[in-house]
Amino acid sequence: MTRQARLTEFIKRSNSSSTVIRKTELAIKDDTSPLRKYSKLEVTEDTKIVSAKFSGLENHVGISWWQCLKTEVEKEYFKKLHDFVSKERKTKTIYPPEDQVFNWTKQCRLEEVRVVIIGQDPYHGPNQAHGLCFSVQNGVPPPPSLKNIFKELSSDIPGFKVPNHGNLSGWSKQGVLLLNACLTVRANQPNSHANNGWENLTDAVIKWISDNLDGVVFLLWGAYADKKAVIVNKEKHHLLKAPHPSPLSASRGFFGCKHFSKCNKLLEGNGKKPIDWNSLSEC
Numbered sequence: 335m336t337r338q339a340r341l342t343e344f345i346k347r348s349n350s351s352s353t354v355i356r357k358t359e360l361a362i363k364d365d366t367s368p369l370r371k372y373s374k375l376e377v378t379e380d381t382k383i384v385s386a387k388f389s390g391l392e393n394h395v396g397i398s399w400w401q402c403l404k405t406e407v408e409k410e411y412f413k414k415l416h417d418f419v420s421k422e423r424k425t426k427t428i429y430p431p432e433d434q435v436f437n438w439t440k441q442c443r444l445e446e447v448r449v450v451i452i453g454q455d456p457y458h459g460p461n462q463a464h465g466l467c468f469s470v471q472n473g474v475p476p477p478p479s480l481k482n483i484f485k486e487l488s489s490d491i492p493g494f495k496v497p498n499h500g501n502l503s504g505w506s507k508q509g510v511l512l513l514n515a516c517l518t519v520r521a522n523q524p525n526s527h528a529n530n531g532w533e534n535l536t537d538a539v540i541k542w543i544s545d546n547l548d549g550v551v552f553l554l555w556g557a558y559a560d561k562k563a564v565i566v567n568k569e570k571h572h573l574l575k576a577p578h579p580s581p582l583s584a585s586r587g588f589f590g591c592k593h594f595s596k597c598n599k600l601l602e603g604n605g606k607k608p609i610d611w612n613s614l615s616e617c
Contacts, residue, residue, distance in 0.1 A: 437465025
């Protein structure tokens with residue numbers, strides 16, 4: 335299916351009564367970007383009603399992402415998950431802050447995702463997690479795994495300059511989904527919110543991308559991320575696997591995997607614009 339055909343199909347779906355979002359304006363600018371879209375979206379009334387049940391979730395989620403999230407937040411498991419996290423926040427320090435849990439939905443539109451990197455759960459130290467896996471907030475030194483990611487980039491991408499920070503928002507804005515399987519965590523307790531429902535929601539996101547998009551590159555680092563491969567349609571998408579960039583495993587195959595250059599070659603082979611991995615503004 336051509337890009338224009340996919341766009342036409344998306345507009346048809348957006349105009350159907352069952353679609354979560356309504357596209358009110360869309361224009362295409364003819365530049366070097368693949369099917370670059372500029373549009374305004376409006377949250378439908380039923381979505382507002384659903385989100386109102388969960389501390390104004392509407393204000394924390396990027397509008398385009400409701401087309402895959404609305405069905406999930408209406409399920410019983412999400413109510414239990416929301417109640418669990420809300421109760422935890424009353425007595426414990428939980429990361430990331432409530433308004434940053436869905437930060438990954440605000441960086442780019444759902445249908446513009448080109449690359450998916452999957453993490454396990456957020457960083458559990460002060461001021462680190464901000465809703466993007468492997469990324470940290472400005473002013474926080476890059477953790478060891480992120481340092482190893484930069485090290486691999488330096489050897490893989492000619493001219494890559496290691497930034498003086500660890501904020502990966504520059505990648506997200508280009509369509510790199512930095513998604514943790516579990517979206518919250520207690521301070522200093524890794525995996526403390528695992529198996530409470532987040533995995534159901536993020537699996538649904540991965541499945542939506544697999545079912546509705548084409549030619550997405552999934553970078554699966556480590557055994558946990560590798561388990562998500564079963565959700566992805568391998569006939570439509572590309573999967574690149576390597577050990578986790580943690581200091582405990584990076585030397586067993588993450589270093590030298592060249593996933594970043596391989597990713598760009600796969601994107602270009604599908605007629606998509608490559609990721610500028612160097613696009614991480616200095617802080």
